[in-house]
Amino acid sequence: MPENKYNCKFRGEVCRGHRERRNGYRAVTLWFTGLSGAGKSTLAHAVEKRLFELGANVYVFDGDNVRHGLCGDLSFSAEDRAENIRRIGEMTKLFLDAGTICLCAFITPRSGVREQLRNMHEPDDFFLVHVDCPVEVCESRDVKGYYKLAREGKIKNYTGINAPYDPPESPDLRIDSDAESLLESVNRVLAFLADKIALPEA
Numbered sequence: 001m002p003e004n005k006y007n008c009k010f011r012g013e014v015c016r017g018h019r020e021r022r023n024g025y026r027a028v029t030l031w032f033t034g035l036s037g038a039g040k041s042t043l044a045h046a047v048e049k050r051l052f053e054l055g056a057n058v059y060v061f062d063g064d065n066v067r068h069g070l071c072g073d074l075s076f077s078a079e080d081r082a083e084n085i086r087r088i089g090e091m092t093k094l095f096l097d098a099g100t101i102c103l104c105a106f107i108t109p110r111s112g113v114r115e116q117l118r119n120m121h122e123p124d125d126f127f128l129v130h131v132d133c134p135v136e137v138c139e140s141r142d143v144k145g146y147y148k149l150a151r152e153g154k155i156k157n158y159t160g161i162n163a164p165y166d167p168p169e170s171p172d173l174r175i176d177s178d179a180e181s182l183l184e185s186v187n188r189v190l191a192f193l194a195d196k197i198a199l200p201e202a
Contacts, residue, residue: 019099023057026197029092029102029121030189033114033168034131035160036146037138039177039185040105043131046186048103055200058101061088078157082113089120096125101197109159111166127196129189130171135160137178 020026030047032040044060051058085108092102108114118126138160139147150158157163168174173192175185193199 016097016099019097023099023200025056025101025199027057027096027099027101028124028193028197029096029104029126030129030193031108031114031117031126032103032105032129032131033108033171034177035133035135035138035165036107036158037141038131038133039141039175039182040107040131042182043175043177043185043189044103044105046182047189050186050190051101051199056101057099058103059095060103060105061092062105082110085113085117086120089117093121096121107159107165109163109165111168114168124196127172127192128168129173129175129192130168131175131177132167133177 016027030044032044034040041060041062044062048058048060085106088104088106092104095102108117114128118128120126135147142148146155146158147161149155150161153162155161159165173189175188177185180188190199
């Protein structure tokens with residue numbers, strides 16, 4: 001691993017390359033996209049647990065820990081949803097610099113926004129994981145009843161019902177969450193990561 005991959009542009013004598021060398025693996029962002037109820041957050045947190053048990057520095061970003069703080073001033077308009085994702089993308093870059101594997105679980109419905117995210121990152125720092133699941137299955141998992149409210153017109157701009165979702169044409173990894181168990185999905189994500197970075201050994 002290069003001693004000083006990023007030439008310590010922004011700080012003193014310790015930079016990302018040094019942190020990654022000490023960690024023994026490269027930090028990356030895995031961005032989980034998919035419909036509400038597809039299982040993005042469940043999968044991301046399960047992957048986080050496995051990576052943590054392996055000794056990796058890892059963190060999950062999702063609506064629960066972002067929307068109420070960093071992005072608490074934003075609405076759910078198309079413009080503010082795009083700004084929400086932009087801020088998260090910038091934050092993950094800071095976490096990468098700190099040597100942390102970032103797992104981001106957000107619907108991120110528009111292909112243009114996902115492409116902007118990829119372009120914000122250095123090459124090979126960003127990987128898109130499509131957690132694919134039929135909308136009917138997502139609805140069956142919706143204990144809060146949001147899909148029902150959207151179909152009744154009581155929730156506007158709900159992705160998959162009255163707002164569009166652009167399925168990724170070429171994600172780095174596709175998970176069929178309705179056809180495989182959570183354990184199978186976690187193992188597939190870890191196998192994917194093992195091909196990209198030098199994961200710490202159990």
